[in-house]
Amino acid sequence: MQTATFSSIEFENVDVSQFIGPWKLGRTLGEGNLAKVKLGIHSETEEKVALKMIRNAELEDETTWNHVLREVMILRSFRHPNIISLYQVLRVPKYTVLALEFMETDLHSMLARCKRLNEAVARRIFQQVVFAIEYCHQNNVSHRDLKLENILVSNSLTVKLSDFSLSNFMYDGSFLRTSCGTPHYAAPEVIQGRYYDGCDVDIWGCGILLYLMLVGEFPFEDVTISNVLSRACKGIYTVPSHVSSGATDLIRQMLTVIPTDRIKISDIIQHPWFVADNLPSVRLSSHSTFFSEKDHIVNFYPAELAHLFNSSLTSSSVSQNNSQLQSLDLSYLPVYASSNTDLSSSADNLSFQLFPCSDSHPNSLSYSEKKDPSGLVTPPSKASSESHVNILPTSLPSEHATYMSKMYNIHGFHATISTRLRKFRWHYGIQTNKSPREILLQLCQSLQLLGASFRPYSTEDFLRENKYRVDAKINTDSFIVYLTFEIFSLGSLANIIDIRFSGNKASAINNPVNSPMPCFEVVKQFLRKII
Numbered sequence: 402m403q404t405a406t407f408s409s410i411e412f413e414n415v416d417v418s419q420f421i422g423p424w425k426l427g428r429t430l431g432e433g434n435l436a437k438v439k440l441g442i443h444s445e446t447e448e449k450v451a452l453k454m455i456r457n458a459e460l461e462d463e464t465t466w467n468h469v470l471r472e473v474m475i476l477r478s479f480r481h482p483n484i485i486s487l488y489q490v491l492r493v494p495k496y497t498v499l500a501l502e503f504m505e506t507d508l509h510s511m512l513a514r515c516k517r518l519n520e521a522v523a524r525r526i527f528q529q530v531v532f533a534i535e536y537c538h539q540n541n542v543s544h545r546d547l548k549l550e551n552i553l554v555s556n557s558l559t560v561k562l563s564d565f566s567l568s569n570f571m572y573d574g575s576f577l578r579t580s581c582g583t584p585h586y587a588a589p590e591v592i593q594g595r596y597y598d599g600c601d602v603d604i605w606g607c608g609i610l611l612y613l614m615l616v617g618e619f620p621f622e623d624v625t626i627s628n629v630l631s632r633a634c635k636g637i638y639t640v641p642s643h644v645s646s647g648a649t650d651l652i653r654q655m656l657t658v659i660p661t662d663r664i665k666i667s668d669i670i671q672h673p674w675f676v677a678d679n680l681p682s683v684r685l686s687s688h689s690t691f692f693s694e695k696d697h698i699v700n701f702y703p704a705e706l707a708h709l710f711n712s713s714l715t716s717s718s719v720s721q722n723n724s725q726l727q728s729l730d731l732s733y734l735p736v737y738a739s740s741n742t743d744l745s746s747s748a749d750n751l752s753f754q755l756f757p758c759s760d761s762h763p764n765s766l767s768y769s770e771k772k773d774p775s776g777l778v779t780p781p782s783k784a785s786s787e788s789h790v791n792i793l794p795t796s797l798p799s800e801h802a803t804y805m806s807k808m809y810n811i812h813g814f815h816a817t818i819s820t821r822l823r824k825f826r827w828h829y830g831i832q833t834n835k836s837p838r839e840i841l842l843q844l845c846q847s848l849q850l851l852g853a854s855f856r857p858y859s860t861e862d863f864l865r866e867n868k869y870r871v872d873a874k875i876n877t878d879s880f881i882v883y884l885t886f887e888i889f890s891l892g893s894l895a896n897i898i899d900i901r902f903s904g905n906k907a908s909a910i911n912n913p914v915n916s917p918m919p920c921f922e923v924v925k926q927f928l929r930k931i932i
């Protein structure tokens with residue numbers, strides 16, 4: 402299969418014994434015009450990444466620099482199960498290196514092995530490519546370089562679209578004119594140097610991809626590139642008879658020469674051939690509102706979390722001042738707090754409310770107290786200057802211990818605790834416009850700083866259920882508190898961290914304690930870390 406490209410840049414050999422950052426360089430995974438892609442294995446966690454290595458000398462060229470910059474910007478802001486994730490960008494003396502999610506193979510290598518795919522496999526791959534493209538277009542980005550080499554495939558047939566170096570932002574009513582991509586995939590309007598709509602060009606690329614998967618060769622293949630381009634402009638190709646009528650129809654609609662007559666992505670997704678098998682489960686995620694257009698750029702560092710994903714509830718070994726963990730500028734807004742605990746019945750006369758404060762203190766919790774006959778609780782007059790979170794004095798361990806012992810003595814409260822162990826339930830929600838993965842990273846950082854033991858559930862769980870979850874066990878001097886954190890989507894603009902109290906124990910006597918105070922204390926400390 403011939404895949405000529407418009408330009409070629411020499412790439413020198415890389416010494417494979419070297420490390421780049423924490424990644425030990427492994428075998429070469431692939432090579433493009435610009436970059437050599439090598440396997441990277443994390444020195445501690447053995448997590449695999451693909452290291453896309455671009456010589457710094459190449460980046461002195463403005464166009465190349467812009468391509469790389471665009472790829473980084475887009476990959477960092479995109480989150481989709483069918484688009485490759487960018488974890489980190491490293492700069493070493495000779496190279497700029499993009500640490501990408503590792504995939505076992507690409508569609509070009511697959512087809513080189515088996516010439517063409519059966520329709521069920523082709524459909525499964527094609528569906529995922531289309532979902533990725535749909536997501537790009539929804540986010541005003543056209544890929545513009547759809548080709549077999551840029552469709553990465555895992556052993557389980559999960560597909561990820563990669564190489565956004567030629568992609569471009571699209572604005573309403575604006576058309577692109579840059580001639581780019583690979584000749585065999587080029588749409589007529591690009592070949593003819595006309596203004597074009599990036600979406601139409603990507604759909605043409607999808608048509609070429611589907612044809613390649615089902616036929617095993619390019620639709621407009623010819624002896625010279627100029628013949629290839631001329632045939633594409635005239636739409637001259639044939640579909641072999643072994644291709645089903647449904648697939649043939651879809652290919653014809655995608656390889657329509659006049660862009661305005663070409664099928665739209667929304668119609669591809671409803672085409673009978675496209676929906677003939679079950680859609681991959683990732684469709685649910687790809688269309689969920691989880692993927693926020695407002696996701697911010699973050700240097701997400703999976704290796705930092707990898708060991709956490711593997712660990713069960715064991716103490717974190719990461720240093721409290723881990724310098725590799727980036728300090729993120731996150732803003733969290735409390736949105737709800739609720740409790741099933743009737744404190745006025747358990748503590749007679751203390752009623753307690755947590756609710757979000759007004760605009761002036763978006764990050765603060767507030768409280769109200771009816772009265773405090775014991776005289777032990779004095780509301781603070783202003784918010785804590787350190788965290789902007791108002792602290793209920795009884796949540797301080799020393800205050801709480803004194804308060805509880807006083808209650809034991811005055812009201813026989815001890816008996817109440819042991820006989821009335823109604824499970825205390827408490828929820829607290831914080832809203833943020835940060836992406837779930839950023840929140841997850843920050844959450845884990847904060848828990849580490851608290852010295853907590855915790856277990857994040859893997860991203861696969863997330864893909865299935867559209868939420869992240871972290872179970873944590875936090876030791877204070879007198880209590881062990883169990884909390885469950887869940888990250889939910891609230892729509893395209895916001896995500897919520899739901900903090901649920903799931904039990905506590907007095908650490909010394911190992912008995913459950915029916916008091917919210919240790920929980921509040923721990924959550925307060927957590928909020929101080931995360932805000």
Ligand SMILES: Nc1ncnc2c1ncn2[C@@H]1O[C@H](COP(=O)(O)OP(=O)(O)OP(=O)(O)O)[C@@H](O)[C@H]1O
Pocket residue numbers: 430431432433434435436437438451453485501502503504505506507546550551553563564566
């Ligand atoms: N995340 C990855 N996991 C595994 N292999 C990868 C990954 N990314 C890229 N590769 C391999 O490296 C090859 C080249 O990567 P890529 O297309 O990103 O480089 P490029 O220089 O930008 O290419 P182009 O010639 O399109 O400009 C791919 O075709 C693929 O085989």
